[in-house]
Amino acid sequence: MPEKKRVLFLCTHNSARSQMAEGLLRALSNSSVDVFSAGAVATSVRPEAIIVMQEIGINILGQESKTMERYLTEPFDLVITVCDSAGEACPVFPNARERWHWSVDDPSQAEGEEAERLNAFRHARDELRRRIEDTILVKANPGNDPESWSSRHSGDGR
Numbered sequence: 001m002p003e004k005k006r007v008l009f010l011c012t013h014n015s016a017r018s019q020m021a022e023g024l025l026r027a028l029s030n031s032s033v034d035v036f037s038a039g040a041v042a043t044s045v046r047p048e049a050i051i052v053m054q055e056i057g058i059n060i061l062g063q064e065s066k067t068m069e070r071y072l073t074e075p076f077d078l079v080i081t082v083c084d085s086a087g088e089a090c091p092v093f094p095n096a097r098e099r100w101h102w103s104v105d106d107p108s109q110a111e112g113e114e115a116e117r118l119n120a121f122r123h124a125r126d127e128l129r130r131r132i133e134d135t136i137l138v139k140a141n142p143g144n145d146p147e148s149w150s151s152r153h154s155g156d157g158r
Helices: 017-028 047-055 084-089 114-140
Strands: 005-011 033-039 076-081 096-101
Touching (some): 017 033, 017 114
Parallel strands (some): 005 033
């Protein structure tokens, strides 16, 4: 049986986008991929992220915010930054086979009533899910070339 692929999602605060991406990939891959998330700064998982993930049956309540330093020396098949500032602040991961950047709007910057803020989190969740399904899951399925995930990845994943 082939070794599990290892994927790390990075975002500035590891509170929303990277947390949702971690939960999405873990659930959508049926845990066939080892998935992690981290940030330049550890904060806490946003309650809105927990709510919108629960809406689609994914529980991220037990996930915690972590700093990327914890993972700098670990091997990863893929490191993905999901926000522009993390892409700029992200150190080099010498043991990463590939590095991608997905520019996903920050839902935590949404203002207004709770419904408006939740819609921003839903939009980010759905964008992350589409990108995960269109790139990572395609490559993680049997019959695809396990050596490179980049054949389905162009630019920032759009």
